Amino acid sequence: MRVAFATCAALPDGTPDDRPAAELLGADVHVWDDPSVDWDVYDRVVIRSTWDFTDAPDAFLAWCGRVGRERLRNRPDLVAFNADKRYLGELSCATVPTAVVAPGEPPPALDGEIVVKPSVSAGARLTGRFNAAHHDEARALVARIHATGRTALVQPYLASVDLHGEAALVHFAGELSHVLRKRAVLRPDEVAPVAPGGRGEAAVMGDPDLVVAGEADAAERAFAGQVLAEIAERFGTPLYARVDIVRGPDGEPLLLELETIEPAFYFARAPGAVERFAAAVRAS
Secondary structure, eight states: OOEEEEEOTTSTTOOTTTHHHHHHHTOEEEETTOTTOOGGGOSEEEEEEOTTGGGSHHHHHHHHHHHOTTTEESOHHHHHHHTSGGGGGGOSSOBOOOEEEOTTOOOOOOOSSEEEEESSOSTTTTOEEEOGGGHHHHHHHHHHHHHTTOOEEEEEOOHHHHHHOEEEEEEETTEEEEEEEEOOOOOTTEEOOBOTTSSOOBGGGGOTTSEEEOOOOHHHHHHHHHHHHHHHHHHOOOSEEEEEEEEOTTSOEEEEEEEOSSOOOOGGGSTTHHHHHHHHHHHO
C-alpha cells in the first residue's frame, strides 16, 4: 500500500510527532494544496497536519473531494461535516451549550463567564474567554470574527476545565488507542495570544506540558463510544477520531469537540500508538 500524509506549507515535512508513523508506513509527506502533487498514485491519503485549512475551507473541502472517498482518510463527507463546529448542534449527545451567531446577527444575551470562537477554526485562533466585566470585549471579538466572513460561537466557560482540564480519547478504527489530558488553554479575559511563526495558532498550544498522558473513567469511555457510534452510523467508522470531553456543572461528560480532520495524536506520550495507527491505516 502506498501512503501519503497531507500537511500544510508551514510544515512541509509534517510534524515531528507524526514522523515515526510516516516512517513505519513508508509514507510520503506532501502539502495538501501543492498543485504539483499527483494524489492519484497513492492508495491512501491521510490528513495529518493540514492546520491551515481553516484559512481556505472551501478550497480544502474541494481538494478532499478530488482526492476522493476511496483514497482519503478520513473520508470527504466526514471531513465536511466536522470542518464547521456547528456540527455540535447536529449530534444527539450532550455537548457544551452553544449559541450560533452568523454574520449580521447580534450576539445573544451574555451571562457569566463565556467563550467566543469562530465556527471554523483550529489551534484556538480568534478564541477568547471573558467574564461578566469583559462582555464588551466578547462582543468585539464576535465582530472581529464576523469581519472575516465567519460565524461566531458563544459558549459558557465551564469551571471544571480549570480544575480537571479536558479528556481527549484517541480512537483508531473505532477502538480506543490512548487517552490524553489537556490543561486549560484559555486565560481569563483575553483573546488567546498568537504564537510566532505564521501558523496562527494560540501560543499556549506550543507549551510542552499542555497535554500529558492520562486515563479516562468509565463514564468518559462510554460517552466517547456513544459519540463514535453515532458518527459511524452516519459516515462509517473513521480511521481516526479524537473525542474531546469536559465535565458539566453536575459532573456529566459533555462533548467539547470531535476531531476527525487534523488532530494531534501526541504519539510520543502513548507507547504503541504509532503501531496501532499504522495498522489501522493499512486496514482502512
